[in-house]
Amino acid sequence: MSKTLPSIVNAIPKDRDALQPIREILLANAMMIGEIPSPTNQEDQRITFLSNRFTEEGLQNISIDEAGNCMAMLPGSVGEKNILICAHADTVFHTKVDHAMSVTGKTITGPGIGDNSLGLAAIATLPQIIDKLGIELKDNLILLGATQSLGRGNLSGIRFFLDHFKEPVHAGVCVEGIQLGRLSYTAVGMLRGEVNIKVPSEYDWTRFGAANAVSILTKVVQRIMQIPIPSEPQTKIIFGSMNSGTSFATQPTTANLRFEVRSEEVGMVAKLREQIEDIVEETANETNTDISFSAVAQRKSGGLPYGHPMVKSMRKILSKLKVKPHVEPSVGELSELIYRGIPSVTIGLTKGSHKNEFDETIEIQPTFKGLAQLVALIKAIDGGHCDDE
Template sequence: MKDFQLPSQILSYIENAESEILSLLKELAIIPAPSNNEDLRAKFCLDKFIEYGGKNAYIDEAKNVIFPINCENADDITVFCAHTDVVFPDTTPLPLFEDDEYLHCPGIGDDTTCLALLMLATKIAMQYNFTPKKGILIVANSGEEGLGNLKGIKQIIKDFPAIKRVYPFDGQYNAVVTKCVGSHRYSIDIQTEGGHSFGHFGNLSSIAVMSDFIYTLHQCSLPKKEGTKTTFNVGTVEGGTSVNTIAQSATFTYEYRSDDMQCMKYMQDFFNKTVKNIQGKYPEAKINITLIGDRPCGGNVDKNELTKMIDNAIFVCEKYSGISCKKTSGSTDCNIPMSLGIPAICLGSFIGSGAHTREEKVLKSSLITGLKITTHFLLSHFNN
């Protein structure tokens, strides 16, 4: 890949593509796409892939938009993907505005920009008649965020057993995700007798049980293993009826994360022990635990192949951006293939800020660089 050079006519095309990039990005960014409800954005992407020459593109049962190139009977397939869903629940057009430097829109960085640039890189590959020797699978995939639970990439891996490597585009081009952060996410529902705050004073309150539960979870001493990171969080709490009612029901959500399998096991054991202790302490309470998210961290992969992929990604990002590109950990679409022994790394294609906030923005001057990175990466694999 380091020997590959983008042809001069393609570089010239990209250098003059700012208006095309901005036009596509603005169209795509306002389309609502909450996890598990990506239908509108998927239809838009499918229409574009067909327009670009992907007559065999289709939407699968997981709402992935699949554009297979030379994949029939292939024994070696490389996946390039960017996710369609955003963290925001909006079902009406997302608010977008532009100033001299930035495009502002919820979800525009995560992951709309990377998706738009992957689509345009695909257009360039088709326009200049690049034909891969091996299978190439270009995917606008669903379900990367939150309770999407990586359903899109799971379906892709299931449907294409010849996949040998996976490249999600997700994030900025100053970092490459090389380690997978796994997570377990739970909803904990607590039911108690409750009652009137004066007349039934002394009855067990579900909020009191929940408070003790949360306090105990926060007493966890995190595993200390060099080169790893482990975290936990209580994200939401709900419960009670009124100020003068002893709460009958309360619910909270809890997660722990780590980029190490042993540390994940440590956190799972601590959580299970805490559940058992709280149930023993409050036998009259009904406590229901529901696993609402399960993301594995990395498994055993070919380290030489993974190292080669990482080095190539950093080389390409630094070649076009002129800035340092670091290695980092993250929870991305890499988690599923890596857990199954398939090498995967995640690279980005823009500079911006405010991910997962409504103040999210993307630096417009970074977009041509991002398209160069994406196109180089894609076409170099066509060339292999």
């Protein structure tokens, strides 16, 4: 694929319109994937579906590795370089949740349809998209459904894949179902942590200053909130959930806090982790209770500069589609690719709402803009227009 970047960008409207005939295939894949429960570490049925789709498309080197990732290769005419196109296969929803999808002429609604059933469906449909548009690539396309991405999965799937994939990866594209216009090219430093409180069974409730698990947890939260947080570079602490107690009048003896620290400043997350660990230790000593801190997941900050050719190419692609870029750092697969020095971006395919809620909804028609965007980016990478000279 030796076309110039302007010619690739100018072909986007034609490609978008030419993709309309694959609508039913894409939506069928999205709905079938969406109706397969796939919480983190339980993605095997969804991965099997993806593997079967790859087999039907006649792809090469189809495999499911020890981490449960599903990989397949669409070989290029030269095959000297590998472009990784990946989407995470897990969702935040438990297997007991009703995963039935509801479709109208304009939308699909159901748990995880945007995050990330549609993204995975795009990976499954990409061979037909490439064929429909008559695209011939020089580079190999490595298609990957990645497991163990979210929460405690801590990107274990993509890490395992990159550790064991025998060929170098030239560039990467991470595909999310929502939102169209998303442009992530940096990874934000991140820590997901838990604080667990347990009041010992021999605890003296009559002593002065005795406190139950709720009041102790409140003290921990208040002290964390007193930590000075810089406004630039952007840094924040998010309290995600607090759990304790069983009734109105029973003294709670256990409590749990889940939180996330994010910062664009190198080293800031590690600094805040130290301060939180000190708060936990101090509060445990003061209250004579068992308080533990555990890190569930961590990411390092980094990324491509704004002027990198891949970022420039994406801005031109979105401009042609009349889509305003929404620049945001990532804590997903992109962060691992960046950490390993692989130029990569994360993009979204369509408009959506109610992310990570039971009525998560995507709009169907904008998806074709999203797919045309993905195709144009693949062409640009294959043509060498995203290489940093």
